[in-house]
Amino acid sequence: MNMQQPTGDHDDNLYTGPERVWSGYPNAGLDKALRAVGWTQQTVAGTSPVPRALDIGCGEGADAVFMAQLGFAVTACDPVATAIARTEQSAAAAGVFLTTVVAGIDTIAATVADCAVVTSFFVPLIKSRGDLEVLDRLVGPGGALIIAHHDNPSRQLERNGISPDDLIDPVTADTELSARGWQQVAGFTVAANHHSHAHRHRHPDTGDTYVPGDTVIRILRKPADGK
Numbered sequence: 001m002n003m004q005q006p007t008g009d010h011d012d013n014l015y016t017g018p019e020r021v022w023s024g025y026p027n028a029g030l031d032k033a034l035r036a037v038g039w040t041q042q043t044v045a046g047t048s049p050v051p052r053a054l055d056i057g058c059g060e061g062a063d064a065v066f067m068a069q070l071g072f073a074v075t076a077c078d079p080v081a082t083a084i085a086r087t088e089q090s091a092a093a094a095g096v097f098l099t100t101v102v103a104g105i106d107t108i109a110a111t112v113a114d115c116a117v118v119t120s121f122f123v124p125l126i127k128s129r130g131d132l133e134v135l136d137r138l139v140g141p142g143g144a145l146i147i148a149h150h151d152n153p154s155r156q157l158e159r160n161g162i163s164p165d166d167l168i169d170p171v172t173a174d175t176e177l178s179a180r181g182w183q184q185v186a187g188f189t190v191a192a193n194h195h196s197h198a199h200r201h202r203h204p205d206t207g208d209t210y211v212p213g214d215t216v217i218r219i220l221r222k223p224a225d226g227k
Helices: 030-036 041-045 062-070 081-094 131-138 154-160 170-179
Strands: 002-004 052-056 073-078 099-102 115-121 139-150 183-190 215-221
Touching: 030 062, 030 115, 030 139, 030 183, 030 215, 041 062, 052 062, 062 073, 062 081, 062 115, 073 081, 081 099, 115 131, 131 139, 131 170, 139 170, 170 183, 170 215
Parallel strands: 002 099, 052 073, 052 115, 073 099, 115 139
Antiparallel strands: 139 215, 183 215
16 A cells, blocks of 8 residues: 655655665564564564554665564655655565555654554664654654664765764664663664675665675664653
8 A cells, every 4th residue: 555745855766777776685683673672473473453563764675574574564664756666566576565655754754653663774863853753753652663774874974965963873862762761672783794685785876786884773662651
């Protein structure tokens, strides 16, 4: 099911080429992060109602498909319409259902809330946009937030015209949400040479294959009372 929201100017040509931009495999560390907060195929199956998961910046949909295969009711969002088209193709090929939304972090809160899991892999979180407040609203009471980003995001920030001073990195998000009462569940780094099938990643500007840098991941749990 596809839902459209106005999202401003984004590069809809990013995913129009014949080859994948990304590897087609779930991000390294996603399964470990989900297990850190108790989510496996067995625990998802044993939960009623079906727990919701939100993949922010879903790209070509590998993470969203993986969570749907675990049994989550998954919403996948990306501000690039062609990314959502690729995600829908990935879901169809895997035989899973996703709710897809053309939206960024600044607009997705109008569509979904009370999620058991929210993932944000390599999405720049912006201080001036109030992204932490949005994430706080998206995660339901007792739910988990998984944030991941490059240990050196300078190339991405430059490409998107984002000031480093306006970026909320995973460690900063961990610190600030913990100060609001969130539980620090786990934090770890995925080394560049441990990325699954890293040789198949393609640079979105040049199309060249490359090995991504280290990935910093933080997992937090929202208080059960939602405060």
